Amino acid sequence: MAKRSTISKSAPWIGAAVLAVLGLVTAGPAYAILGALSGFVIGWLVFWIAERRYRDAVPSYYTAGQTLWHYAFRVICGGIFVFLITPILVVMPLSFNAEDFFTFTPEMLAFDPEGYSLKHYRDFFSNSDWQNAVRNSIQIAPMATLLSVSFGTLAAIGLSQPHVPFRRAIMAILISPMIVPLIISAAGMYFFYSRIGLQGTYLGVVLAHAALGIPFVIITVTATLVGFDNSLTRAAANMGASPVRTFFKVQMPLILPGVISGGLFAFITSFDEVVVVLFVGSAGQKTLPWQMFTGLREQISPTILAVATLLVVISVLLLMTLELLRRRSERLRGMSPG
Amino acid sequence: MTDRSAAETTGPDQFIGATPDNALRNAERADAGPVLAADGTPLKKSLNRALRLSKLRALMLIAPLLIFVVVTFIAPIADMLFRSVENNIVADTLPRTIAALDDWDETTGNPPDNATFEALYKDMYRAVEAKAHTRLGSRLNYELTGMSSLFRKSGRKVEDMGEVFQDQFEDLDGFWKDGENWNALMGTDSWLAAMEGWDTSDKKGQPPFEMRDGLAAMLPQTATAFQDYAQFIQRVDEKNLARQDPWALVYSALYNDLTSGADVSGYTGPAVAELQAAAAAVDGFETVDYRAAFVDIDEDWADPEVWKTVRLYGPNLTNGYFLNAVDMQKTPQGVEMRPENQQIYITLFWRTLVMSLAITGMCILLGYPVAWLLANLPARSANLLMILVLLPFWTSLLVRTSAWKVMLQQQGVVNDTLVWYHSTAVGKILDPVVTLLMNVVIGALNAVVWIWNLLSGIWGAVDVELFTYAALGFERLALINNVTGTIIAMTHILLPFMILPLYSVMATIPPVYLRAAKSMGATNWTAFWRVYFPQSVPGIGAGSILVFILAIGYYITPEIVGGTKGVFISNRIAYHISSSLNWGLAAALGSILLAAVLLLYWAYDRIVGIDNVKLGG
Structure with missing residues (x-):
């Protein structure tokens, strides 16, 4: 790689400064930032092309067409990534909107502090509807998770034994809550639970959500058990440990990452679920997603965006937890984290 | 046993008994008969027992969850399937009418005979008391428009219909006016005594009515009517039977009994004088023409179509909901398509299918390049970019839907x-x-x-x-409240479900194949199309089926961004459950959708295998 000249290195910054000043003078602070960004890109791009640095990333035998396609492909992929991430990024600044609008107001674009406020967050934390919804969600999701994790882990261990009769059929039944469309599960549960008096009760919603979370626990825990060395339990039994002790002291610590990530899946399934609770629950079990759904369908208020932002933060935390668990699990099993 | 082993032990270790070595030796001996395990039982049996035990242990571990899933999930689904053919309401509400209709010849074009109308009166009277007639009306309204209002209208007036008899009995003797007298006539002495001793503040403790012996034989219709009345007042209304006066239905039943030759001359119980006086007087009573009375309430009762519909939906099971779900209807002439302007479900199923396919296609189009990039970049940058796929995957569905609603608005x-x-x-x-x-x-x-x-x-x-x-x-x-909105939002929501299986397949394709193809003179396109693409097809298959299954049953997103044109069959199911309350039709639509999904599930299992479902890399 050829050594880059000073002018080539500083060009992006020069471009950024020039266009930023231009934007500030002609339009306003928002355009200054826009100008800085585009100036940086233009400054970099000019020298990137002029110095033929685009050749560095592709094999030297590539033709011009192949090189062009190489970069065009990356631009296309970049566009798809933008499509994937934009909706999530857009709600965040909008939730700080000082007005009840769903678009960026001129004040917001001018980075005027007047244009921003925490009022939608204040509304979320002071409105009893939203607070009730949060409370219900917090009461329902952990109970459902507990049920699906305890039943699911046991069954996953059973399913991983070498000789299980009707394994395929059992697996198909246990996975079915994930495959059957939610609206059908919801309809069936609504009919059946109202027959046995569970419709509109806390227990009914918890049972329904536990059923929906089970496939995730089964899938993640059986996947962890595939790498589990069964001679460890035999060794433990050989040294006099009871089956229960073996389970808690030997097997459980090793499959714990799988159990926790299954639990997280079950938790998010219940926490994020709206169709089933809409039918099986009554006003007393109104969860957060339900409240959001009502809000979106009837009187859409920007408080929803504040809630959405908080939920995105929660899912980022969950994602990080899962990634850490995955690495730990691979370390325990002697694989390098990849 | 011991003798034999002792004789057969060999070698330096002269242990006698069930050691593995001895078992091995036994097994090796050609003349030892069946192969034996260490403890002397045949090896086959012993192995079988061990296998059975391990199978049993595995099943014991699975059983709690299996029972849990069957009760909380499979049973509801089965209930839904059952509801799609269940049709008890007509036979439960109008049992006598359905029985009387058996003799009706519908080809004559005349309404049924008077006896059927009398049966209808009896059924309707009870239904009105239990407020079941409006539900029956709305049920039959799905099949013939106007039934709902017909039943509601008749319900209001049917109570007056039998009062002709009540008035005549009461005019004959004030005795018949009073519910207490009726109780004394119909109830057993022990029940009457129990009623006396009942503490009325204890609402639930009312002694259940008991019929006096012999009455059912002498006055069969009156006994049945009174029994129904007493049961209804005590169990459903939870009122004091002693304070109530009988239904008009009881009087018309008594009239029927007495005119049809009930022999009261031998009767010796209470109110014998009043009963005999009534028996002597009934022949001179004014009667009611039930057919005329019903037709007077509403002319539709003279319409044979109404009666044909009642008869058609009399059986306990029906395929009517399923026919309805595919835009057909059951008519007395047989099964036929509904009129053009009422055909909505076929269109809706078709639209759900086309839109799900479009969404799947979009997901392949957008997911394939991204998965390719992720699979071919160095691990570090691939992991970084993977976050951009996983973050939407982990973000709440409602958050993403509301984001699209906000972004796509006018x-x-x-x-x-x-x-x-x-x-x-x-x-x-x-x-x-x-x-x-x-x-x-x-x-x-x-x-x-x-x-x-x-x-x-x-x-x-x-x-x-x-x-x-x-x-x-x-x-x-106009990006929202139409098909465009639904397709954009659902493509975004389901895209991770396409990228992840595609990525896991592509990660296993060695990149050297492409280079080998190119070094042998293939163009970029040929190398991709002939070498790389065929190997990635399993990923496309897995992702497509997954996305299609999820898309075909989606409810929330179409409901919010789909408006009226961009909704799926699921939205119609939800509408029938919560708004129109046509649960049978909802169940039938759901069953058809379920069948489609299970078919795809089966295909997925065959192609990918349920065990190979991966979540989040």
Whole structure:
């Protein structure tokens, strides 16, 4: 790689400064930032092309067409990534909107502090509807998770034994809550639970959500058990440990990452679920997603965006937890984290 | 046993008994008979027992969950399937009418005979008391419009119909006016005594009515009517039977009994004088023509169509809901298609299918390049980019849907950005070029549509409208509350479900294959199409089926961004459950959808295997 000249290195910054000043003078602070960004890109791009640095990333035998396609492909992929991430990024600044609008107001674009406020967050934390919804969600999701994790882990261990009769059929039944469309599960549960008096009760919603979370626990825990060395339990039994002790002291610590990530899946399934609770629950079990759904369908208020932002933060935390668990699990099993 | 082992032990270790070594030796001996385990039992049996034990242990571990899932999930699904054919309400509400209709010859074009109308009166009277007639009316209204109002209207007036008899009995003797006297006549002495001793503040403790012996034989209709009345007052209304006066139905039953030759001369119980006086007087009573009375309430009762419908839906099981779900109907002449303007479900199923396919197609189109990039980048940057896929995957569905609702609105972010772009210098220069390019594409699409329409005339499919050409100048796009909104939002929501299976397949394809193909002279395209693509097909299959299964049953997103044109069959199911309360039809639509999904599930299991489902990399 050829050594880059000073002018080539500083060009992006020069471009950024020039266009930023231009934007500030002609339009306003928002355009200054826009100008800085585009100036940086233009400054970099000019020298990137002029110095033929685009050749560095592709094999030297590539033709011009192949090189062009190489970069065009990356631009296309970049566009798809933008499509994937934009909706999530857009709600965040909008939730700080000082007005009840769903678009960026001129004040917001001018980075005027007047244009921003925490009022939608204040509304979320002071409105009893939203607070009730949060409370219900917090009461329902952990109970459902507990049920699906305890039943699911046991069954996953059973399913991983070498000789299980009707394994395929059992697996198909246990996975079915994930495959059957939610609206059908919801309809069936609504009919059946109202027959046995569970419709509109806390227990009914918890049972329904536990059923929906089970496939995730089964899938993640059986996947962890595939790498589990069964001679460890035999060794433990050989040294006099009871089956229960073996389970808690030997097997459980090793499959714990799988159990926790299954639990997280079950938790998010219940926490994020709206169709089933809409039918099986009554006003007393109104969860957060339900409240959001009502809000979106009837009187859409920007408080929803504040809630959405908080939920995105929660899912980022969950994602990080899962990634850490995955690495730990691979370390325990002697694989390098990849 | 011991003797034999002792004789057969060999070698330096002269242990006698069940050691593995001895068992091995036993097994090796050709003349030892069946192969034995260490403890002397045949090896086959011993192994079988061990296998059975391990099977049992595995099943014991699985059993709690299996029972849990069966009760909380499978049973509801089975209940839904059952509801789609269940049709008890007509037979439960109008049992006598259905029985009486058996003799009716519907080909004559006349309404049924008077006896049927009398049976209808008896059934309706009870139904009105239990307030079941409106539910029956709405049920039959699904099959014949106007039934709901007919039943509601008749319900209000049917109570007056039998009062002719009540008035005549009461005019004959004030004795018949009073509920207490009726109780004394019909109830057993022990029950009457129990009623005396009942503490009325204890509402639940009312002694259940008991019929006096012999009455059912002497006055069968009166006994049945009174029994129903007493049961209803005590159990459903939870009122004091001693304070109530009987239904008019009881009087008409008594009239029927007495006129049809009930022999009261031998009767010796209470109120014997009143009963005998009534028996002597009934022949002179004015009677009721039930048919005329019903037709007087509503002329529709004289319409044979009404009666045909009642008879048609009399059986306990029906395929009516399923026929309804595919735009057909059951008529007395047989099964036929509904009128054109009432056909909505086939269109809706078709639309759900087409839109799910479109979404799946979009997901393949957008997911394939991304998965390829992720699989071919160095691990570090691939992991970083993977976050961009996993973050939407982990974000709440409601968050993503609300984000799209906010972005796609008329005054939303997308439209505002476009307006701003068109106002800039770049936009003004590029606009004519873009418009021209768009119109070229639209022209090509329209050519396809034109050919499709030409062919659809031949095989009878639905014509598609031509796309309108783009004009210069920008109007805010209608991106929400239509098909576009649903497809954009659902493609975004389901895209991770396509990328993840594609990625896991592509990660296993060695990149050297492509290089080998190219080194042997293949062009980029040939190398990709002939070498790489076939190996990635399993990933496409897995992702497509997953996305399609999820898309076909989606409810939330179409409900919020789909408006009226962009909704799926699921939204119709939800509507029938919560708004129109036509649960049977909802169940039938759900069953059809379920069948489609299970078929796909089966295909997925065959192609990918349920065990190979991976979550989040």
